[in-house]
Amino acid sequence: MSAIAEKKVFSTPQVLKDNVYHFCPGCHHGLVHRLAAEALDDYNLATSAVGVIGVGCGVFLYDYLAIDCCEAPHGRAPAVAAGIKRTNPGAFVFTYQGDGDLAAIGTSEIIHAANRGEQITVIFVNNSVYGMTGGQMAPTTLPGQKTTTTPAGRSPLNDGHPVNMAEIIAILPGTAYSARVSCHNLKGIRTARKAMHRAFQAQVEKRGFALIELLSACPTNWRMTPQQSLQRMEDEMIPAYPLGTYKDF
C-alpha cells in the first residue's frame, strides 16, 4: 500500500443518473449524454436546465439526466425549446436531436430558430442514418452508403447530397455559435468537450443561438463492429463533414 492517499481522477458526472443506457455497444449517444452532463455540472445548471428531446435513439434522455425534460414531436424540438425559453428566460434550454430529426423532418424548425436567434443550445447527433427506425437513409447519409432504403448505396443523382448543417446554421445572422466535432477518438472527444462547453456558454452569456454537431457511430445500422465504425468515421465521415468551428461569438 502506498502511503499517499488515492484520488479519484475520473468520475461520473453528478447530473448523470445511475440508469444503464439502452444504447447499442459502441453507440456514441451515451458519450454525448456524458459531455452534456459534464457541461451541465460545470455551469451548475442542473436545477435550471430544460432538455427538449427529439425523436430518435436519444429519446430517453430523461432517464439518464437528472433535469427537467420535455419530449417534442419529431423535428419540432427547436420550436418547443424556443417557446420554453421565451416564457422562462431564466431557464437553460437545450435540444437533443438526431440527424433524421433535425436535418429531415425538422429542417424548417432548426433554420428558423437559428435565424430568429433563439437563445437555445442545440445538441445535434449526426450518425448519418435513421437509427431508431432501423437504418433508413437520412439527408446526412453519405454517397454510396448502404441503408435499408438505399440498398445499392445512396446515389446523389437519385437521392440527393449529404446536408452540412453546421455550415448552413453558421451563415445565419441569429447564430452565435456553430461547430462540428467528432466522437471517434480521444482528440476528437476532447475537442467535443470544449465545444459543448462553448455551446452552453453562448446561452449562459445570452449571445444567441448555438449548435454543436457531433459526428457519431451507429454500429448497428452501419452493420459494423464498433472498431470498424470508428475507422469509417475517420475514413469516410470526416472528409464529407469537415470538423471545425464555423461561428464563434
Add this chain to the structure above:
Amino acid sequence: MGRVTVKEERCKGCGYCIEACSSANLYLDRDKRNKSGYSVASFKDDEQCSGCALCAEVCPDVALEVYR
C-alpha cells in the same frame, strides 16, 4: 500508479477502452457476462496503470472510474 473500476452492468464490451489504453491494462473477459449478456471490460491489476484515465474518456457508456 492507477486503478480502474468497471461498472459491469453499464459495460457493453465495445472495446473502445481497450484500444485507448497504451499499456494494455484492460481486456475483454469472455468468461464474464453481465445481466444484459455482454462480455465486460476487466482491469488487469499488475501495477502498470498510470491512472491517465484515457480509457474512461472514450467510454461511451460511462462505465469506468479511475483512481490515482
